[in-house]
Amino acid sequence: MARNRGRFLVLIAAALIFSSALASSIFQPISDSHRSAALELFNPLGGSFSSVEKTYEELRTFEVLGIDKRSDISTAACQSVSEILGSSSSTLKDLFYALKVNGILQCGIKEDVFEGVASRLQAIVGGASALLDFYYSVGGLVLIKGQTSKDDLYLADAEGVFRSIKLWTTLAWNSPTLSRALLGLVADVALSQSDGRWRYNSNNPESSTFAAGLALEALAGIVSLSSSEINQSLISTTKNDILKLFDGIEKYDDGAFYFDEKLVGAREHQGALSTTSSVVRGLTAFAAVTSGSLNLPSGKILGLAKFFLGIGIPGDAKDLFNQVDSLAFLESNTVSIPLILSLPATVLSLTKKDALKVKVNTVLGSNAPPLTVNLLQVLRSGSKDTSLIESQELKFDPENAVYTLDALPKSVDVGKYTFVFEMVLHDSDHKNLYATGGQIRIPIFVTGVIEVDSAEIAVLDSDLGSIETKKKIDLAGENTVSLSANHLQKLRLSFQLSTPLGHAFKPHQAILKLTHETKVEHMFVMGSSGKQFEIILDFLGQVEKFFYLSGRYNVQLAVGDAVMENSFLKAIGHVDLDLPAPPEKAPQPPAQPLDPNLIYGPKAEIAHIFRAPEKLPPKKLSLTFLGLTLLPFLGFLVGLLRLGVNLKNFPSSSVPAVFATLFHLGIAAVLSLYMLFWLKLDLFTTLKALGFLGAFLMFVGHRILSHLASSSSKLKSA
Amino acid sequence: MARTTSSDAQALFHSLRSAYTSTPTSLKIIDLYVCFAVFTAIIQVVYMAVVGSFPFNSFLSGVLSCVGTAVLAVCLRIQVNKENKEFKDLAPERAFADFVLCNLVLHLVIMNFLG
Structure with a gap:
């Protein structure tokens, strides 16, 4: 709500800035x-x-x-x-x-x-x-x-x-x-x-x-x-x-x-x-x-x-x-010495009865020679060449060195005007000495409090137009109107605006806003005829626009203008709408604009999902089974001892003994290479090393085994 | 009946044992080796039954290493046995060389699978 009000104020401020740019x-x-x-x-x-x-x-x-x-x-x-x-x-x-x-x-x-x-x-x-x-x-x-x-x-x-x-x-x-x-x-x-x-x-x-x-x-x-x-x-x-x-x-x-x-x-x-x-x-x-x-x-x-x-x-x-x-x-x-005509204020309030003040200075701000300032014309901006007043002279206040017009001309109402001034030097010798610049046109804003009258909100029956409920509202004070309507009825809001001089006033903005509980907003521009502003909302024709959203709608009215001193954004109350259930292909309400804090704020932290670690057995159990696997090996050794195994068959002559030793060392080397493969090497390194070791082992193994075979066959034949 | 059975069984075991004592020592070593491998495999299977099969490839490698080497040892025993006429011409040294080579290849695969 506060944000919406802020948006309206920004609009009004923009209008004011635009007007001050004109005055520059x-x-x-x-x-x-x-x-x-x-x-x-x-x-x-x-x-x-x-x-x-x-x-x-x-x-x-x-x-x-x-x-x-x-x-x-x-x-x-x-x-x-x-x-x-x-x-x-x-x-x-x-x-x-x-x-x-x-x-x-x-x-x-x-x-x-x-x-x-x-x-x-x-x-x-x-x-x-x-x-x-x-x-x-x-x-x-x-x-x-x-x-x-x-x-x-x-x-x-x-x-x-x-x-x-x-x-x-x-x-x-x-x-x-x-x-x-x-x-x-x-x-x-x-x-x-x-x-x-x-x-x-x-x-x-x-x-x-x-x-x-x-x-x-x-x-x-x-x-x-x-x-x-x-x-x-x-x-x-x-x-x-x-x-x-x-x-x-x-x-x-x-x-x-x-x-x-x-x-x-x-x-x-x-x-x-x-x-x-x-x-x-x-x-x-x-x-x-x-x-x-x-x-x-x-x-x-x-x-x-x-x-x-x-x-x-x-x-x-x-x-x-x-x-x-x-x-x-x-x-x-x-x-020629330039004389500068300036106004302390170019926004004059009609309600406060501000006097029109004009200063004439040299460029460095010192006083001008004796002269008269005339207000030649007052032109309503937009309509040209029809002056609202006769030419008149501004009164000089020697104390403050200011030319004033005590009261604004009667015909001047709120709005934008162009005032046309002229400086007339008293001394004719000065006319060659000073540059006054002829007619000087200055844009002026005349503001005032706009009267808001006979505001009322009503719910009408659609077919007959008869009034079901009608409530007066006071747009100067607080209102909490509570209404209820269904889709066969109409909502009517009306009020009157008039300037301090009693003329009709048409502001820049006269907007009715309905806000659903789910923050879906609907804006309606108020139409006017003369002083009277009126809008009739026929809910039957609007159900689709309302996205078939039943429930409570807050009603707000905004009336604003650069020259309106009492621009307002007022909460009027709420309407409980009873709309039919949406058909199948009904449009969905638009997504609400994201909060900028959400867009530019910190992102939600990313929670990474890791695979839960497998349940591992207690260390003791594993170590126990490691010991158990060694048991058969012990049994194997014990069995060997029981069988009375010996190494008597190990070759005794030097050359075969060397080959036999190398053969066993080769096997041990291949096994330790496998160990390394398990621990850190990759397959290619392992295979390369295995190639060399295998060739060696083949050679050595062939020599020793053929030696053993020949000796045993000799034994047999003998 | 039961008595006769037990005595028969005893007689059977006895004859088996006496027959086995005549087996050459080298075959006995191989038998011992096969038993050692099979028991190691059994212990690993028991461990898996107790703990669960989580590093399944490790379990498989361990068991297959044991079973594989046992099978190879059995093959070796078949070839080395002198009473087996089928492999009469095959020198036991050649059989042993086959055994060593197959074991090396088997364990290369096992190690690769161990992870």
């Missing part, structure tokens, strides 16, 4: 769960990260999420940063990330160290031909500029000021090189592709979207480093490239946009997340340093934000960094 297209901004996930994922082994890149990813993630954990690792991190910056053998990539870590931690690196690194990076920029070299060296120079100019503010001594000015003089002097580098990058058709993607270097034929993001970031760096104005035509060429790149954007059904590498199987293949993340970094960096609009549709920026939020909480530190870092760039970008 709602994007929630970054929340505390991301913070706890970050603390869990970035758990350095032994207090230090394996590489400075990982250290940067951790620090950046914590910085964006507002977790103050710098002091834990800053000492070790700063030490490795100063080691990397001080060493002339450290790689370009390590230099770049060390500078990034320093940008967050402010490790207090000396100016002359920066100067050395800067001159090294400039040398690399001048001679670079691969995209990654440009990316790391230009990025490094931008970071040095940012970090030293900050230090500059606090410099008290003139010498330091002088030195920092000198540094920037060298940079300014070098800016023609930088411009050349930009020229080289943009104009070099070898790296930039016609579809906006880039190649890593001129030897590599694979063009990559990930590389395009890196290139954009490097170009942004060059623009910001250059002291003179960069040629506007170069900038607009790059903007065109960005637009082309966005033509290749890909889309999910829920409105999320993302970039993916088209070339699968390429060396250093990047996933959709890191590719999109790279493009977002490049795009926002480039948009930040150039003036003028990029003419990118705000919907695509919002779609990118949806992509990152739609991931949820990644299980990998690198993915989490990419997600959080990109969202941070989107949060502060100059193209």
Whole structure:
């Protein structure tokens, strides 16, 4: 019984999960769960990260999420940063990330160290031909500029000021090189592709979207480093490239946009997340340093934000960094800042009079600028284009920063709905700054307590339809109805369901279950007309289905739906059925499903049957008879003595004596061979040995016996 | 009547015994040997009657070994007996060789059957 109830609950749970899967297209901004996930994922082994890149990813993630954990690792991190910056053998990539870590931690690196690194990076920029070299060296120079100019503010001594000015003089002097580098990058058709993607270097034929993001970031760096104005035509060429790149954007059904590498199987293949993340970094960096609009549709920026939020909480530190870092760039970008509309709850109870609450946040969860949220339409799922309500405005609660609709519209009953929202920004200047995404459709479940009325169970006479017994049942409480019927009668169960608003309600499941004493189950789906649910079981037509099993049947009723708050599986009572005896060819009731414990549990132990050992006599008796068998032998020996047997006839001359001895020894040998055959040898070994022994014995026996015969015949003739 | 019978029997036994004393020693040895074999067989049969025939092949081997060797010994006696004119030309040594050979073959079979 408990198992059956469990099965029903699983069905209902499956329905609920399905409904929550529908609701998953709602994007929630970054929340505390991301913070706890970050603390869990970035758990350095032994207090230090394996590489400075990982250290940067951790620090950046914590910085964006507002977790103050710098002091834990800053000492070790700063030490490795100063080691990397001080060493002339450290790689370009390590230099770049060390500078990034320093940008967050402010490790207090000396100016002359920066100067050395800067001159090294400039040398690399001048001679670079691969995209990654440009990316790391230009990025490094931008970071040095940012970090030293900050230090500059606090410099008290003139010498330091002088030195920092000198540094920037060298940079300014070098800016023609930088411009050349930009020229080289943009104009070099070898790296930039016609579809906006880039190649890593001129030897590599694979063009990559990930590389395009890196290139954009490097170009942004060059623009910001250059002291003179960069040629506007170069900038607009790059903007065109960005637009082309966005033509290749890909889309999910829920409105999320993302970039993916088209070339699968390429060396250093990047996933959709890191590719999109790279493009977002490049795009926002480039948009930040150039003036003028990029003419990118705000919907695509919002779609990118949806992509990152739609991931949820990644299980990998690198993915989490990419997600959080990109969202941070989107949060502060100059193209358009996405605003995310989210609902704390998408299941609203009509009975509890839940208010509809809507939140509007930026991607990182901070408050949105002043705006109005309108509920444009409420659509019943399944029926399209007929809104149940007029458009109305949601009330803003400034304290909790929540937009609420106090009471659900009167026409909204229990069921599945699609609510259509719209955000209207108050300030017209903001309209270009923020991406609101137009109409936002969100699936909503409205649940409620369903009223169950006038439930009754009755036994009817078949021919007349007259009621024999009829009992009212209370489906909210406990029932123990006891009925009896025979195969000429009918069982009728009926009840009414109505929604809180008094409409008819048709649940997913309304099932009558009869269970015989022998656990044979029968399910019947209840039919409905309007509010009324009724089933009439004609036992005459069902006898075969019931396998002619008379006896007690337990009656259960299950009514369940995802939006029904009081779904139930109730035992109603039992019916004693009197069915005719089965005819000869009546079907047998199906075997009950085996208990899984029996299938997967331990097998019954196998009892081996051995032949019972034969009854053996007591040992003493056997030994006694062994002695008895020796007795005749003794008698034989005694008899021989009595007869006065002697060995006088044994040949006295040497040669026949030897043969005689050998003859007797041969017989003894054959007998002992038989003994061995009995104890351990097999027949073949024995026969082989017997062949040799027999031949020997034959020879020896022939010699001695012929000798004896000749001597006796001599005796006779003499 | 009874008296005469017993005295007759006594006389019969007496004459038998006196006749038997004249039998050559070699034949007496063979007779003794036959008796020895037969008694051994009888003891084994008694044992089987007391205990049961469980290792039946062992019992059979034991009894047949005794009976077989007794039969062979009887055959030997027939051939060796000088008064038996039928085997007059057969040397007793040849008869003995036959006896030994048959015994060896018999016991090879017995041993195989013993298990």
